[in-house]
Amino acid sequence: MPYAHITGWGMSVPEPVLTNDDLAKIVDTNDAWIRERTGIRERHIARASDFPSTLGTDAALKALSVANLRATDLDLIICTTSTPEHLFPATACLIQDQLGASKAGAFDLLAACTGFIYAVNMAAQSIRSGAIKSALVIGTETLSRFVNWEDRNTCILFGDGAGAFVLQASDQPGGVLATVMRSDGSGSNLLTLPAGGSRHPATEATIREGQHYIFMDGREVFRFATRVMASSTEEVLKLAGLTKDDISVIIPHQANSRIIDAAARGLKLPIERFVVNVDRYGNTSTASIPIATVEAVEKGRVKAGEKVVFVGFGAGLTWGALVAEWTGPLPTPRKVNVGRDRLWGRIRSILHRIERFLEGIIWGRRA
Secondary structure, eight states: OEEEEEEEEEEEOOEEEHHHHHHHTTSSOOOHHHHHHHHEEEEEEEOTTHHHHHHHHHHHHHHHHHHHHHHHHHHHEEEEOOOOOSSOOHHHHHHHHHTTTTTTTEEEOGGGGHHHHHHHHHHHHHHHHSSSSSSEEEEEEGGGGGTTTTTTTTTTEEEETEEEEEEEEEEOOOOOEEEEEEEEETTTSEEEESSSSSSSSOHHHHHHOOOOOOOEHHHHHHHHHHHHHHHHHHHHHHHHHOOOEEEEEEEEEOOOHHHHHHHHHHHHEEEGOOOOOHHOBOOGGGGGGHHHHHHHTTTTTSSSTTEEEEEEEEEEEEEEEEEEEEEOOOOOOOOOHHHHHHHHHHHHHHHHHHHHHHHHHHHHHHH
């Protein structure tokens, strides 16, 4: 049975930064109030030209470059997002087209902020089954477009960005070792975007009532999160046959520094064992774990051979944890030129669209 290794990683955040002082100019809040309750001091906000697909594509290209893998080598693309560009088509398909990943299947996975853990597990299972040899997992968000900028309890929390992992098959032990995925739909009303789906399609009333904005019962979500972050970490370590002493770092979903502090206390671990960057990005939902991972690798906090726990929670309610032995890029005899491959991918995509257009004309004449 092949092992599923994480061989590439990348992140992308939009350039505009919104600080707490900037927020204080548009809503009744201040820097001290926000930092005391969340640990956040700034977040990145998407420009008009930024979308989940464009941010996700940029992060994916960086991950492919690290893995030294061409987009045309990919077998599967899983995009997990809480802010898809459309109900359909899948954002994953838009990214597949922008990458020129002509041989890859693509689909979206919706498990809110826990989605990245779910998606990495799905990719790893596909690799371990022998069905595929490589997969790209992307978490990408433009949460700022679903925030009520008059609600100081939610608008201070969220930021935009994307992160990506490449997973590849290898006969060498390592990679994804164990995963826990859990859900409790009885708490579905605690963190939700009420309108915009088939239950409450867009109407004048839903827009007037602000049902297209994120709603969160902060107190209940906090209680839920502090409980499951510790318990799911312990559960996944037990499944992997490991102890807390075997883990180099824990990379949690970056929602709130107080939640991460509570998880550390629950696990009886020093906060230094956790990767925390929520102060600079806010809650980027599905993108938070891969963004934090990229920064941890760049700072030398995650090295080959070390074991890492990823743990998160989100709307649904969902939660989960994953433990992996970090290995990095697999040996390869060739060097990928990602910029050139992206250009050829776009050319192939354009040629494919021309082909479909011509086929439409031919079939139209025959009809």
